[in-house]
Amino acid sequence: MNSEFMDALTTLEKEKGISKEVIIEAIEAALISGYKRNFNQAQNVRVDVNRENGSIRVFARKEVVEEVFDARLEISLDEAQRINPNYEVDDVVEIEVTPKDFGRIAAQTAKQVVTQRVREAERGIIYSDFIDREEDIMTGIVQRQDNRFIYVDLGKVEALLPLNEQMPNESYKHNDRIKAFITKVEKTTKGPQILISRTHPGLLKRLFELEVPEIYDGTVEIKSVAREAGDRSKIAVHAENPEVDPVGACVGPKGQRVQAIVSELKGEKIDIVRWSEDPVVYVANALSPSKVIQVNVNEEEKMTQVIVPDYQLSLAIGKRGQNARLAAKLTGWKIDIKSESEAEELGLLDDQDLEEDVAAAEDGLEPIENVDEIEGD
CATH class of the missing domain: 3.30.300.20 (K homology (KH) domain)
Incomplete structure (x- = not known):
């Protein structure tokens, strides 16, 4: 390595935000392994990279002892004091052992370390960018698909759209532009993994935020x-x-x-x-587009019994129970729907005026307090 290489590290630090000192320390650690591997050496060594001109020196580190048992790791007190009279037992002596052709190994090792560190830094930047966008919406371009995922290009990274997060009424083709909800951002050995969804309720929420300024x-x-x-x-x-x-x-x-x-x-x-904070009004609204005659609330079981006109029973329940199911999910209340004629037979109808309750709630008034609590079926 030379001064030009050190200048390149300085430039890299400015452009990629990778610390020059961190890279040099990584190079030194990698060169120790390279020295031991290429020169069949087992002794303790230290590699020093000059921060100014890039020159490299290798030093064998040996402990000063009275009697030497392993010459690779130890040096006698007499021999150490011939180097420097001030050495004492348990001191560490450093002896330069830089091989003549170590420059070639150093250059190759340095290249590998820099490449790895740049890759890690770029992955870290991508992860930092996307971890803040978890539970957010992004537009991507469909690249390819297999039997597990659709791969969507989000610009800096390729996101994964799992099979169970794909909408059943959609087909995806190469270069299609789609909006997707980021469900999870994970760190992996191969870089950040971004999981996205087209079915998550959060996608609908984010789309409304994009389209409706008031939201x-x-x-x-x-x-x-x-x-x-x-x-x-x-x-x-x-x-x-x-x-x-x-x-x-x-x-x-x-x-x-x-x-x-x-x-x-x-x-x-x-x-x-x-x-509405009033469950009577909220549940009635949630069963839209069906008309609701009466809502009875059981607070303890968090259950409501809803009475609808006979001709609107199927509309309130919905195809395969969908309308009632979605209303229950939306409100967090269990919903039992009965027709008006069935309610009359069971004696469930009272004088409650649901339309007045709704109007009162929308005007910020107290709703009429004449709702019977019943036991849910």
Whole structure:
């Protein structure tokens, strides 16, 4: 090595942020192994790289002893004092043993160390960039796929889209641009591994943040998301300011905002409902688009019994129970749906006016307190 190599390390430190001293120390450690391997030496050695001109010297380190048992590791007191009269027993003597052709080994070793350190630094930078983007959304380009993953180029790194995180109604082709939710960023021996998803509820939430300025600036808050990817989703929104319509903000002028999200999700239907701290109102809203006559709440079992008109029973339950299932996920309440005629037979109907409750909740008033608690089926 020479002064030009040391200048190159200085440049590398500025461009890649890799400490010059750290690289030199790594080179010295690697040269010790290289010396022992190439010259069949077992003694303790120290390699010194001159920080100015890059010159390399190898020193054998030997302990001063009264009687020598291993000449590779020890030196007698008499011999040590011939080098320097001040040496005493248990001191360590360093004797230069630099081989004549050690420069070639040093150059090769230095190249390998620098290459490895640069690679590690680049991986570290990528990891640092992406660990902060965990649970965020990014746009990538589909590169290839196998029976386990679709590989998506995110610019600096290739992310993995597992089979179970792919939407069932989507097919992916080379060079397709897709938005994906980063679920996990891991350090591995081969560099950072980025796992992404197209089915995660977080993707829907982030898409609304991108499309709806009121959500991005905090005027409208997403309270909950329930999603069956590729088919239907429900999202509950709320605004502290009573003059702001959170549902209208998410829908957008002529439905443009929500339609942009539906298009990105390849036609996935999205129900946007108004959140309420009153479970009666919240559950009724969550079962949209069906009309709800009455909601009975069992606080202890966190269960609600919902009564709907006979002609809307199938709509409230949804295809294969989807509407009721999503509403339960969205609200966190168990939901038992009964038709109006069945409720009459069981004596479950009362004089509760659900529409007044909803209006009171939306006006910031106390809801009517005439909800019966019942035992869930």
